[in-house]
Amino acid sequence: MYYYGHPYMVYPYYLPQSMGMVPVNYAPIYRNNLIQSTVRQQNQYPPVDTEQLDKSVHKFQDLMKQANLLLAKLAEDPVFAKELMSAAQQSKSEKVNKMIESTGITIDVKTSFTPTGIRIILNNSEIAGQCCNLLIALRW
Incomplete structure (x- = not known):
């Protein structure tokens, strides 16, 4: 050394x-x-208000229920999963979105896919940028 x-x-x-x-x-x-x-005095934080957090949690629970509908359909129906994957690999965005909406999802869905997987974003906010989004990334 x-x-x-x-x-x-x-x-x-x-x-x-x-x-x-x-x-x-x-x-x-x-x-x-x-x-x-x-040593300076540390800044005091304002009192905690959980109202917005409670709203976010309830909205996110709704997102989870919607995501569960989609995942249950993909898990239980291999024919549906094969059709979805085939449409995505052929870059048929409209067909993929219609198939996802046919699972019973009632909220806004955005999808993007690559040869290795699909990304599904569920969004239940009334105004863009507010609560909440859920990203489901699945590989195939």
């Missing part, structure tokens, strides 16, 4: 943890031209 007296020459981007780091809670205070270090 070789010993290198200068680790920066061998590893030019190496910087030990102790060098060049100032703790996050360090705040110098200048008094009479002297620097005194003190």
Whole structure:
């Protein structure tokens, strides 16, 4: 084993943890031209409101029920699964979406597929970007 007296020459981007780091809670205070270090008070967080979380959880439970319909159909009906895979491999997006909707799903569905699998996004938000999305990625 070789010993290198200068680790920066061998590893030019190496910087030990102790060098060049100032703790996050360090705040110098200048008094009479002297620097005194003190620890800042941590910011207080606002009180917790779980109303939005409760709404998200209930919406996501609905997504899970919808996803269960689709997965149950794929698991129980091999003919349906074969037709879905065949349509996806032939890039028939409309047929794939109609087949997925025929399983009983009542929410917005977006699909994309590759030669190795399919990605199904279930979305039950009224406004784009709000709660909730569920991504189902299946390989074949």
